[in-house]
Amino acid sequence: MTKTLSILGLLALSGFPLTAAADIPATPVMSLYQFNGARDVPYYAVDDFRGGSPGPRAGTLAQGTSLIPCLVIRGGETLTDAKGTPYVGFEVIVDARKATAADTEVFKRAFAGRQGLRVRNHHCGPGVRHVIDVRKLYALEKAPFFDPPGRGAGKAGKGGLDTIVRAFHNSSQCADANRRLLGRREALESAWAGFARTNPGGWSAGELERAKGLDFTMRTALFEGHLERGCNAYGACERNIVALSIRNRARENCITRQGCRSNGDFQGVSSNVSQYNIWDEYLTGISGLTACFLRDDLADEPFYAKLHAMYAQNLPDVEDILFGDDADLQRVFSGASLADIKNLRHYYHAPAMGKCFPNHDRVEYITGAVARRGGDFALIANARIRVDRKVDGGYSFREFRFDQEDERDEVRIVDSYPGFVVDARKVDLKPVKGCPPYGIPSGCGFKSVGRYRTVPSWLNQGKPLALTCRIQDRGESCMGAPSTKAATVGGVCDTQMRPVSGVN
Numbered sequence: 001m002t003k004t005l006s007i008l009g010l011l012a013l014s015g016f017p018l019t020a021a022a023d024i025p026a027t028p029v030m031s032l033y034q035f036n037g038a039r040d041v042p043y044y045a046v047d048d049f050r051g052g053s054p055g056p057r058a059g060t061l062a063q064g065t066s067l068i069p070c071l072v073i074r075g076g077e078t079l080t081d082a083k084g085t086p087y088v089g090f091e092v093i094v095d096a097r098k099a100t101a102a103d104t105e106v107f108k109r110a111f112a113g114r115q116g117l118r119v120r121n122h123h124c125g126p127g128v129r130h131v132i133d134v135r136k137l138y139a140l141e142k143a144p145f146f147d148p149p150g151r152g153a154g155k156a157g158k159g160g161l162d163t164i165v166r167a168f169h170n171s172s173q174c175a176d177a178n179r180r181l182l183g184r185r186e187a188l189e190s191a192w193a194g195f196a197r198t199n200p201g202g203w204s205a206g207e208l209e210r211a212k213g214l215d216f217t218m219r220t221a222l223f224e225g226h227l228e229r230g231c232n233a234y235g236a237c238e239r240n241i242v243a244l245s246i247r248n249r250a251r252e253n254c255i256t257r258q259g260c261r262s263n264g265d266f267q268g269v270s271s272n273v274s275q276y277n278i279w280d281e282y283l284t285g286i287s288g289l290t291a292c293f294l295r296d297d298l299a300d301e302p303f304y305a306k307l308h309a310m311y312a313q314n315l316p317d318v319e320d321i322l323f324g325d326d327a328d329l330q331r332v333f334s335g336a337s338l339a340d341i342k343n344l345r346h347y348y349h350a351p352a353m354g355k356c357f358p359n360h361d362r363v364e365y366i367t368g369a370v371a372r373r374g375g376d377f378a379l380i381a382n383a384r385i386r387v388d389r390k391v392d393g394g395y396s397f398r399e400f401r402f403d404q405e406d407e408r409d410e411v412r413i414v415d416s417y418p419g420f421v422v423d424a425r426k427v428d429l430k431p432v433k434g435c436p437p438y439g440i441p442s443g444c445g446f447k448s449v450g451r452y453r454t455v456p457s458w459l460n461q462g463k464p465l466a467l468t469c470r471i472q473d474r475g476e477s478c479m480g481a482p483s484t485k486a487a488t489v490g491g492v493c494d495t496q497m498r499p500v501s502g503v504n
Contacts, residue, residue, distance in 0.1 A: 024417050027114070029067070029110050030069055031138055032062070033063060036273045043130045043132040046079070046129055046130065054081075061092070072128060073123050080370060084423045085368050086134050089130065101148075122377060122379045137381060145287060150297060161214050170296060173198070174292040182281065182285070184285065185290065189271075192267075222310055231476070235310075238496075245346065250266050313478075326338055335468050346499075348497070355451075360386070363384055364426075364428070366426060368381045371421060372420060373419045378420050385398065394422050404451070444493035464498055465499045
């Protein structure tokens, strides 16, 4: 049962008297998230935990469930496996299986209530009977996303496939796809099938299939790109490139592992989780990816108005990319060879990829570990630490925090757990490897380097492309006066996006 905890309740969950010294951060609200993992995550009974093994599962929670973790203390020690990974007690804040639109505020209030909260330790209070593997938890601040209730029927679109797409977004079938938090990718597919059966416009089967492919492609292009770029020319060209990768996977080289079931299967390709990770179970629950964002009654609300504008900005180019001929491709991506354009299936968004810090010694990413100070225990999970000196039982440490700015990571080292010692079993101090400046392979020189990123194994197997689009730029707000601008995305030195041709 979901609920909002009071500040006193949040303190009680942490398991210490309100008069005790409160000198470490409270555990945050965390979410169950394993990328493209099983929907159901097991938890275990405290009483069955023996010899470093959790025993048989006692039940399951669904991906996307948010909770507050704590440490169960038994015999003066925490519950961990043989390698020191803790199994943590928990209080459910939002159950993803039962979540409704009201739970968006439940999550936000609980998340805000933990921010800045100080406690003596992270011990569970009395009554905690179950534990879960801490490696399934991440401190993610996104609340569940639901479309607001409808306020009236939609109007006709502008004609062609756009008319069908907008009619779908304004339909009851689309609304049904977003009433639950789980299974939204499958629900959207079913909603399109139901809309096609109803067929309010009497469209042909071919028109409905193309409109569905356009809708799935546009959704993927919008949310794979950087939403904050809005309607600037770079952001719009980025979306065109995402659409091109979908087009080429569906029309040039249809491969089952990339989601393509038959030639021209834009829906299958664009919503394949292993290829476009935004379609992951958890991520569809906290973004507007499967929302009815083209609803006419939402056109004046800021978030939706921006999506309307971005959609309209890219629509002509994306229709030409998906359904046009070679001349259309060369018009959209002027200056590139047709062979390179058709061979592009992959791209790399370096800022969002694996963070690494080769210029900082002894930095460790901790999936989950226990730190101790006398009889007090603290949970260190989903965090980076700066490992300091070796002491009896482990290492002293400080938090390693960073803020990701446009061109650099601003690092801060904070002594948030004074006197605590982290379990030595969770520290390996291996040197950082495969971590080039900005996540860009060799070939580009920088006067100074603001960040480093890991790179995928295929990145050097293909040819980096610089693709230029000429498009109506309306700025990041999407409210500026339109002006035609050329934007180039990619090439050897683009630190934001790297399109790659010739990788399957």
